[in-house]
Amino acid sequence: MRRLETRWGWLMALPAILGFAIFTVGPMLASFAFSLTDWQIGGSPSFTGLDNYAELAGDELFWKSLSVTTYYTLGAVPLTLIVSFAVAMLLNQRARGLAIWRTIFYLPTLVPAIANVVLWIWIFNPDFGLLNSLLREAGLPTSQWVHSERLAVPSLIVMSTWGFGNTMVIFLAGLQGVPRHLYEAVSIDGGGPWRRFWHVTLPMMTPTIFYNLVVGVVGTFQVFNQAYVMTEGGPNHATLFYVYYLFRKAFTESEMGYASALAWVLFMIIMVVTFLLFRNARRWVYYEMAGAR
Amino acid sequence: MKRRDLLKMSGLAALGAAAAACGGGGGSEAAARLQFMFWGSAFEKKAVEKMLRQFAERNPGIEVEPLFTPDEYDVKLNTLVAGGRVPHVGYVPMAMSFRLAEQGKLVNLFPYLTKYPQLAGYLPDAYLWYGPDKMHGTATANEIELLWYSKAAIAEAGIAPPPATAASAWTWDQLVENAYKLTVDQNGRHPDESGFDPGQVRQFGISSSITYGAAWYGFLRGNGGDFADGTGRRCLLDAPEAVEVFQNLQDLIYEHRVMPGPGQLAATGDDVPGTNILLKTKRVAMVVDGHWSLLDMNESKAGYGIGVLPRYAEPYTASQVAGATSVFAGTGHEQEAVELFAFHNDPRYVDLFAQGLWMPQEKKYYEDQAAIDSWTKNAGHPPEFRTAVVDYARDHGVPDFRNRVRNLAAISADVLTPALQEIESGKRPAGEILKAAAPRITGMLQGWHHTQAL
Numbered sequence: 001m002r003r004l005e006t007r008w009g010w011l012m013a014l015p016a017i018l019g020f021a022i023f024t025v026g027p028m029l030a031s032f033a034f035s036l037t038d039w040q041i042g043g044s045p046s047f048t049g050l051d052n053y054a055e056l057a058g059d060e061l062f063w064k065s066l067s068v069t070t071y072y073t074l075g076a077v078p079l080t081l082i083v084s085f086a087v088a089m090l091l092n093q094r095a096r097g098l099a100i101w102r103t104i105f106y107l108p109t110l111v112p113a114i115a116n117v118v119l120w121i122w123i124f125n126p127d128f129g130l131l132n133s134l135l136r137e138a139g140l141p142t143s144q145w146v147h148s149e150r151l152a153v154p155s156l157i158v159m160s161t162w163g164f165g166n167t168m169v170i171f172l173a174g175l176q177g178v179p180r181h182l183y184e185a186v187s188i189d190g191g192g193p194w195r196r197f198w199h200v201t202l203p204m205m206t207p208t209i210f211y212n213l214v215v216g217v218v219g220t221f222q223v224f225n226q227a228y229v230m231t232e233g234g235p236n237h238a239t240l241f242y243v244y245y246l247f248r249k250a251f252t253e254s255e256m257g258y259a260s261a262l263a264w265v266l267f268m269i270i271m272v273v274t275f276l277l278f279r280n281a282r283r284w285v286y287y288e289m290a291g292a293r
Numbered sequence: 294m295k296r297r298d299l300l301k302m303s304g305l306a307a308l309g310a311a312a313a314a315c316g317g318g319g320g321s322e323a324a325a326r327l328q329f330m331f332w333g334s335a336f337e338k339k340a341v342e343k344m345l346r347q348f349a350e351r352n353p354g355i356e357v358e359p360l361f362t363p364d365e366y367d368v369k370l371n372t373l374v375a376g377g378r379v380p381h382v383g384y385v386p387m388a389m390s391f392r393l394a395e396q397g398k399l400v401n402l403f404p405y406l407t408k409y410p411q412l413a414g415y416l417p418d419a420y421l422w423y424g425p426d427k428m429h430g431t432a433t434a435n436e437i438e439l440l441w442y443s444k445a446a447i448a449e450a451g452i453a454p455p456p457a458t459a460a461s462a463w464t465w466d467q468l469v470e471n472a473y474k475l476t477v478d479q480n481g482r483h484p485d486e487s488g489f490d491p492g493q494v495r496q497f498g499i500s501s502s503i504t505y506g507a508a509w510y511g512f513l514r515g516n517g518g519d520f521a522d523g524t525g526r527r528c529l530l531d532a533p534e535a536v537e538v539f540q541n542l543q544d545l546i547y548e549h550r551v552m553p554g555p556g557q558l559a560a561t562g563d564d565v566p567g568t569n570i571l572l573k574t575k576r577v578a579m580v581v582d583g584h585w586s587l588l589d590m591n592e593s594k595a596g597y598g599i600g601v602l603p604r605y606a607e608p609y610t611a612s613q614v615a616g617a618t619s620v621f622a623g624t625g626h627e628q629e630a631v632e633l634f635a636f637h638n639d640p641r642y643v644d645l646f647a648q649g650l651w652m653p654q655e656k657k658y659y660e661d662q663a664a665i666d667s668w669t670k671n672a673g674h675p676p677e678f679r680t681a682v683v684d685y686a687r688d689h690g691v692p693d694f695r696n697r698v699r700n701l702a703a704i705s706a707d708v709l710t711p712a713l714q715e716i717e718s719g720k721r722p723a724g725e726i727l728k729a730a731a732p733r734i735t736g737m738l739q740g741w742h743h744t745q746a747l
Contacts, residue, residue, distance in 0.1 A: 041375045042396040061707055126556050142492060147556030149718060235555060235714040251368040253702055254392070256375075 035260035045257065052261035062262070064237050065245040066269075068153060072223055072241065075157035077216040081209065084164035088171035089201075102172075109165030117229040120159045121146075146231055152238040156226050167212050174208030175201070206285040214277055221270050242266055325626045327633055330360040330370065330383030332616075336588060337650060338363075344643045348636050355629050374398060379621040381630040382637065384433055387695055388702040390421060390617035391742060394429035400620040400627055402634070403428040406747065409635040411655055413747060418613045418692035419654040422743040430619035432696065434638055434651030436583045437612045437686045438507055440600040441568055441590070446496060446578035447598070450474045455579065455600025457677035459608040459689045465541055468603040472498030472551035475578035484550040491550045498551035500558065500571065501581035503542050504713040506705075507614040507693050508581050512538045516605035520694040521734075525741035531724075531731035538605070539716055539723035547719040553577070555717050569595040583614055584682060587649030591673045599681045601689075612690025640668050649673045652686060659687040699739040708733045 035052055039045035056062050091102050111119070123130045124145035132142040145155045182200045191199065227233050227244035246266070250259035331341050338361050345357040360380055362369050367386045373379050374393065385393065393399050403426050406413040412431075419431045440455045447454045452471050456462055463471070473485055475498035482489045502508040513519065518534030521527060529535060545552035558566065558576065568582040569589040573596065581602060590597045602610050618637065620630045640646040640653045646668040657664045669678055695701055712730035716723045 040392065040396070041371045042393055042398050124556075126554075127558075136492075144554075144556065147554075147718075149715070149720070234711065235718055236711040248706060251371055252706065254371050254389075 031260040031263055034257050035264050037257045039255075039257040041254035041256055048257070052258050053265070055258070056261060056265060061237065061240065061245060065240045065242045068238070068240050069221060069223065069242040071153050072157060072160075073217060073220040075154065076160040076220050076223075077213065079157060080161050080164050080167055080216060081212055083161045084167035084212075085171050085205075085209070087164070088168045088175055091168070091172055092175045105168060106165040108162050111163075113225050114229055116163065117225050120162075121230055124155060124159075146239070147235060149235050149238040152231060152235065156223075156230075156239065159226070160220070160223075167216070170212060171205070171208055174205050178204045203286045204288075207287060210277075210281050210285045214274060217273060217277065218270055221266065221273075325355045325629045327355060327357045327382065327626060327630055328360050328380035329357055329633065329637070330362060330373075330380035332361075332363055332366045332384055333650075334363075334589070336592065337645070340643070340645045340648065340650065344637060344645070347642055348633055351636075351642075352629070352632065355632075357633065379624065381624045381626055382618065382620050382633050385430065385617045385619045387421075387432075387615075387617055388705075390430060390619055391423055391699070393619070394421075394423035394427070398622055399429040400622045400631065401427050402430065402620065402631065405631050405635075409631075411639060412635055414656055415654045416613075416656055416659075417744075417746060418690070418696075420744075420747075421617055421696065422745060424743055425745060427743075430617040430634075431638075431654055432613045432615040433618045434585075434615050434645075435612060435654050435686060435690075436585055436614040436652060437610045437682065437690055438511055438581055438583055438602060438614065439586075439610070439681065439685075440579055440602050441572060441582055441586060442579040442598050442600060443572040443575055443577075444596050444598050446475055446572075446575050450578070454598050455603075457598075457600055457681035459601050459604070459680075459685050462601045462604040462608040465603050465605065468499070469545070469549055469551070472545065472579070473549065475499070476551040489550070494550075494553070496575050497553050497577045499545060499579045499581070500552055500577045501542060501545070503539070503717045504710060506695050506709075507583065507611040509538060509542065510694055511602055511610040511691060512541075512605060514691045515607040515609035517607075520698060521738055521741070525698065526735070526738050528731040528734035528738060530734065531727045536724040536727055539727060543716050543719060543723050546717070554719065555714070567593075569593045569597070572597050584652055584686075585650050587673065588645075591649055597675075599675060599677050601681055601685050608685075608689050609691045610685060610689055611693045612686055613692045613696055647671050647673065652682070659683055697741050697744070699742055700737055704734055704737045708737065 034045065036047060036049060037045035038048045038051070087105055091098065091105065095101070108116070124147075126132055126142065126144050126147060129145070131145065135142045143151060146152045178201060182204070183196050186196050186200055222243050223241050224243040224247065227239045227241045228247070231239040233240040233244055233248070242262070243266070246259050246262040249255045249262060329341075329345055331337075333341065338359075341361075342359050345359050349355060349357050360383070366384070367389055370379075370383070370385065370389070379398065385399075390399065394401075402412070406428075415431060416435060419435065420428050421430050421432070423429050442455055444454070450471075452474055455471075473483055475496065476484050476494065477496045478490045479493040479495050480488070480490065484491070510520070513535055516534045516538050518532055518538065519529050522529055530539075542552075546554045558571065566576075567589050568580045568586045570593070571577040571580055572590075573593055579600075587599075589595075601608060618634065620627065620634050624630065636642060638645075638651065638654060640655070640658060643651075645651045646653055646658075653659075653668060655664075658668060659665065665679070665683055668674075669683060698704070708730055712726050715721065715726050
């Protein structure tokens with residue numbers, strides 16, 4: 001009986017396992033093998049050992065793309081966390097028409113990625129875009145936004161916060177799980193809203209914040225759409241995001257070996273960053289059942 | 294005995310299978326199925342498909358399947374190459390064509406020149422060589438850069454239209470002077486009048502791309518400069534002749550304020566509305582753009598005129614501004630594919646020439662009066678076309694450097710385009726940017742591609 005169940009269990013899980021093995025693990029292993037070769041599409045790969053990785057160290061654009069991406073991550077992740085946390089707090093109040101507000105704030109997340117980018121191209125347009133029109137109305141100086149080397153990444157960071165819906169929903173779920181008696185305890189001790197936030201909400205929310213932080217960092221390191229659709233990595237490499245650079249190497253310049261090496265370096269970077277985040281988490285993330293995790 | 298029976302049986306089965314295979318073809322001989330891969334506008338799609346149908350009609354037994362691929366052409370073609378499923382004939386992005394040829398993925402067409410005399414009569418710059426006697430294709434059509442203008446805008450400003458003959462081409466100063474008169478802000482002021490608002494320009498005088506190589510290569514050559522020296526190993530973009538050309542372009546935006554800056558014309562990303570729309574809406578009065586715009590100009594009834602580009606020392610324009618067409622190797626139907634290659638841009642069968650998208654590659658269409666008339670004497674070609682395009686291309690075309698420089702894909706992506714974007718942004722003078730970029734380009738240069746006379 002037990003054996004039968006085990007067999008069925010494996011059988012049911014098989015599609016997922018096969019999918020993972022064929023479409024994720026297989027290509028990953030293949031890309032690692034490619035990363036050790038000099039392979040242009042159309043030619044045949046020749047084994048070059050770690051040459052691609054050595055070449056990366058001297059590749060100016062590799063470092064540029066890494067710094068641009070890090071800049072984006074450092075801006076987009078905290079900003080999205082703060083905005084979505086703040087909105088989640090607001091939506092956690094008892095107010096009239098709450099369901100409508102939640103829908104409205106979640107709505108941008110439903111816009112498909114490319115449509116979202118095209119929409120923002122209009123918003124950023126220096127001549128007739130929404131942002132410059134508003135600035136002009138207010139008598140303020142306008143900006144070149146994504147067309148300016150200096151402001152391109154900050155513009156994209158602002159844009160990234162627009163899709164905060166998913167993060168917000170997770171925060172909202174977390175907020176609703178904060179035990180009510182803790183708030184009551186603070187109130188009985190005479191604490192106001194600030195103390196309730198600082199001594200109850202924030203500590204109880206740290207696991208959720210941590211989760212969103214990790215997911216955000218992993219996601220933003222792989223930012224691609226904006227560079228691909230909006231800026232083509234420009235102006236002057238200002239938005240040469242790592243994955244876009246990888247894509248260009250692979251499919252425009254067809255340097256598959258080099259692009260595979262880029263992919264593995266990114267994988268390592270994300271692993272290390274995630275590892276560091278987890279190690280650091282012990283210091284500030286509070287788990288109610290500390291022993292159980 | 295038993296074994297013989299078995300043999301008989303299998304023999305019968307084989308016969309049956311063969312009969313069934315014949316039956317599948319409707320009794321006709323087995324057809325060669327060719328694939329033709331191409332990009333272009335919706336209109337080009339229609340015209341190319343018509344050309345392919347004609348080819349199939351003239352060549353019974355050959356079917357052609359159009360593979361229309363309007364976006365991400367290089368990515369998709371690369372993927373087909375990696376998967377070993379290349380088309381038989383197709384457009385190939387210029388830089389990629391040389392790589393594929395060197396990898397043996399494209400057919401060497403040189404031996405076929407004797408079989409197809411019309412192929413041997415092309416403009417010399419049309420051929421693409423990946424080595425001595427090794428020709429992997431031609432530029433799909435001859436295309437040159439022109440100065441398009443809105444007749445209405447010219448009339449409103451009360452100026453003479455840009456000249457249509459190379460001999461009387463405007464100097465750069467004349468261009469600037471006229472661009473001032475053609476640039477108007479929302480309050481009707483010109484850039485040289487006090488109170489001009491550069492943030493609210495209704496009509497720009499001119500648009501001439503800084504990041505698009507074909508647009509400025511004629512200026513560069515006309516001023517005595519070039520992209521690289523004779524060996525193709527040293528970049529010359531930091532030479533005074535080049536710096537002058539790029540500084541002049543930058544000045545159009547920031548000094549004279551007669552040209553839109555980065556992003557100002559964009560509708561979506563880098564997709565600026567077509568030149569036909571810019572002129573028709575009078576967003577811009579004059580635009581430097583390729584001859585291929587003619588089709589869209591006529592389609593949208595843009596009220597346009599054609600002039601030659603402003604001149605430096607020589608009135609040059611970039612020619613052969615197009616992608617390659619090539620025949621792919623190892624597809625099993627090389628003869629038929631070469632037949633299609635010779636057919637696909639022959640003005641006798643393809644109406645893309647009379648419609649104004651393409652300019653012929655055969656020399657006779659620029660020299661022989663009857664041949665010239667065969668593609669230009671129609672409603673789609675304005676009266677000035679003869680001097681502003683046919684004569685201009687023949688006598689003053691310089692082949693686009695992007696068909697000639699090795700390793701240009703990487704040079705463009707890594708150094709050239711970013712530098713040009715910086716010039717366009719106006720933060721530093723062109724000379725400073727080019728002085729930094731040129732040595733880096735030199736470090737990546739691998740010489741010019743091979744060329745030879747037939």
